Amino acid sequence: MTALIDEAATVDDETALSRKIRSQRRGGRDRLVTAAGVVVMLVVWELAARRVDPILAAPPSAVLKALIGMIGDGTLLTAVWESAQPFLAGYVLAIVAGVPLGLLIGRFRVVEAAIGWLVIAGYAMPMIALTPVFMLWFGLGFAVKAAMVMTMTVFAIAINTWNGVQNVPRTLIEVGTAFSASQPRILGQIVLPSVIPSIMTGLRIGIGKAVVGIVIAEFFTAIGGLGGVIVDAGHSFQPDRMFAAVVVLMAAAVALTGLIGLLERRLAPWNRSIAGGTR
Amino acid sequence: MSDDLAVDVRGVSKTFVDDKGREVQALRDVTFQVRRSEIVALTGRSGCGKTTLLRIIMGLEHPTSGTVKVEGEPVRGCGPDRGIVFQNAELLPWRTALANVEFGLEARGLPKAERRAAAERAIELVGLTNAAGRRPHELSGGMRQRVGIARALAIDPAVLLMDEPFSALDAQTREKMQAELLEIHERTGKTIVFVSHDIDESVLLADRVVTLVPDPGRVHAVLDTAFGRSTSLDERRDSAEFARRRHELLQLVHGREIRQQDGVSA
Numbered sequence: 143m144t145a146l147i148d149e150a151a152t153v154d155d156e157t158a159l160s161r162k163i164r165s166q167r168r169g170g171r172d173r174l175v176t177a178a179g180v181v182v183m184l185v186v187w188e189l190a191a192r193r194v195d196p197i198l199a200a201p202p203s204a205v206l207k208a209l210i211g212m213i214g215d216g217t218l219l220t221a222v223w224e225s226a227q228p229f230l231a232g233y234v235l236a237i238v239a240g241v242p243l244g245l246l247i248g249r250f251r252v253v254e255a256a257i258g259w260l261v262i263a264g265y266a267m268p269m270i271a272l273t274p275v276f277m278l279w280f281g282l283g284f285a286v287k288a289a290m291v292m293t294m295t296v297f298a299i300a301i302n303t304w305n306g307v308q309n310v311p312r313t314l315i316e317v318g319t320a321f322s323a324s325q326p327r328i329l330g331q332i333v334l335p336s337v338i339p340s341i342m343t344g345l346r347i348g349i350g351k352a353v354v355g356i357v358i359a360e361f362f363t364a365i366g367g368l369g370g371v372i373v374d375a376g377h378s379f380q381p382d383r384m385f386a387a388v389v390v391l392m393a394a395a396v397a398l399t400g401l402i403g404l405l406e407r408r409l410a411p412w413n414r415s416i417a418g419g420t421r
Numbered sequence: 422m423s424d425d426l427a428v429d430v431r432g433v434s435k436t437f438v439d440d441k442g443r444e445v446q447a448l449r450d451v452t453f454q455v456r457r458s459e460i461v462a463l464t465g466r467s468g469c470g471k472t473t474l475l476r477i478i479m480g481l482e483h484p485t486s487g488t489v490k491v492e493g494e495p496v497r498g499c500g501p502d503r504g505i506v507f508q509n510a511e512l513l514p515w516r517t518a519l520a521n522v523e524f525g526l527e528a529r530g531l532p533k534a535e536r537r538a539a540a541e542r543a544i545e546l547v548g549l550t551n552a553a554g555r556r557p558h559e560l561s562g563g564m565r566q567r568v569g570i571a572r573a574l575a576i577d578p579a580v581l582l583m584d585e586p587f588s589a590l591d592a593q594t595r596e597k598m599q600a601e602l603l604e605i606h607e608r609t610g611k612t613i614v615f616v617s618h619d620i621d622e623s624v625l626l627a628d629r630v631v632t633l634v635p636d637p638g639r640v641h642a643v644l645d646t647a648f649g650r651s652t653s654l655d656e657r658r659d660s661a662e663f664a665r666r667r668h669e670l671l672q673l674v675h676g677r678e679i680r681q682q683d684g685v686s687a
Contacts, residue, residue: 313511320479320505321525321576331524335515412514412556 232291244303306340470638504573
């Protein structure tokens with residue numbers, strides 16, 4: 143009996159190990175491809191931009207110079223700081239509101255019938271159309287930026303959470319019932335952990351939404367932040383500064399998405415290894 | 422006599438309503454008893470309602486009519502007097518093997534130390550102590566099913582219910598698990614009711630086999646298949662009784678099938 147178990151254990155370890163090695167190799171190759179992609183894009187951009195009037199476009203070299211200048215005189219840090227605060231506030235609010243909202247809609251059919259349509263409509267709504275109203279409601283400061291980031295993000299998080307609840311395997315809920323678990327225990331110990339991967343997907347999509355939200359807010363209120371820098375640079379024919387701010391925005395979005403991915407691996411390590419077989 | 426009964430199923434019928442609103446009778450007037458410490462197999466072709474019957478005993482489904490009693494108590498929903506093992510183990514993927522076994526104990530409000538001790542005993546019983554800290558995706562199919570069995574045994578139920586517990590395993594692992602189930606039965610003396618479509622498995626493991634026939638699911642025959650308590654699986658397989666009972670059971674399931682088809686075409 144013991145021999146059988148040890149044998150089974152070895153087999154399992156081998157598959158786990160080879161999978162790990164394979165994914166590491168693939169990870170190394172993927173990074174190389176990504177780096178090559180970045181280099182090719184920079185070269186093409188550089189060559190193309192040099193043939194164009196410097197008022198209309200800037201090559202990466204000029205953007206880099208502008209970026210260093212903006213770091214030197216403190217403009218960039220101020221702008222990032224101004225954007226980051228309402229961004230984080232709005233994003234956190236969206237999580238705090240969106241996750242419970244999605245859980246409720248997914249778990250209770252009454253709630254789904256009552257407000258499910260509203261969440262779908264909210265997700266599809268073009269935020270830009272609501273900007274004037276938001277400015278009337280929230281003024282021109284911190285509050286309007288946070289509110290727009292939140293509105294932009296909350297529906298993506300709610301919809302993904304909702305989806306996740308609906309995809310909880312019925313058999314697992316049955317395990318809870320069979321072992322006499324109470325409803326709150328089933329919700330906390332079975333439904334919620336099953337939904338974590340979907341919530342993380344919502345958070346990842348939410349980052350992109352939130353970036354759009356903060357930029358729209360800063361464009362229209364035109365008060366500081368990275369969005370403000372972009373508008374100012376655009377209006378004063380400084381494409382190098384404009385692109386520098388855009389690059390910073392994109393880099394921040396990529397970094398934040400990566401951070402969410404890390405968090406996901408910490409919170410739901412079982413998920414990657416289940417789905418990992420096909421990737 | 423009735424003091425001796427672990428499970429008492431009387432006149433159980435079950436009617437489902439399908440997607441189109443039609444009523445489908447899954448079980449009709451099913452009656453059978455299981456004595457304490459007995460191993461009983463429910464077998465039959467697919468669609469004969471054997472899994473539905475097991476789920477009714479578990480309390481996951483309610484019969485349309487009839488009663489089920491476990492240890493003399495009428496079944497009203499699930500309870501800790503019955504432990505169930507699902508076909509595909511159905512472990513919580515985010516929990517370790519040990520924590521999965523603990524799940525059933527948590528609902529009963531036991532102190533943590535006691536819970537842990539009971540789970541460790543159950544894990545040991547199925548021989549998984551070395552893998553207790555692994556998550557389900559790090560376990561083989563056989564090991565996962567062992568955890569499923571340990572989870573059901575940990576709550577110390579009067580009756581262990583198993584729904585095609587070894588059907589998802591490869592042949593070699595299945596044989597090992599069958600032997601281990603007999604070993605566990607010998608050590609714990611639990612009453613076991615299992616569903617299987619595998620005639621050989623039913624004859625080898627069970628003291629009695631209840632055969633069901635479909636459309637609607639009902640009991641066709643109850644066959645006595647008891648071997649001596651400590652007869653090993655190999656001895657059972659090589660015995661003349663095994664061949665005879667196996668043949669008899671095949672006749673019961675297969676013969677009925679032919680008559681059924683005649684009935685349908687007529």
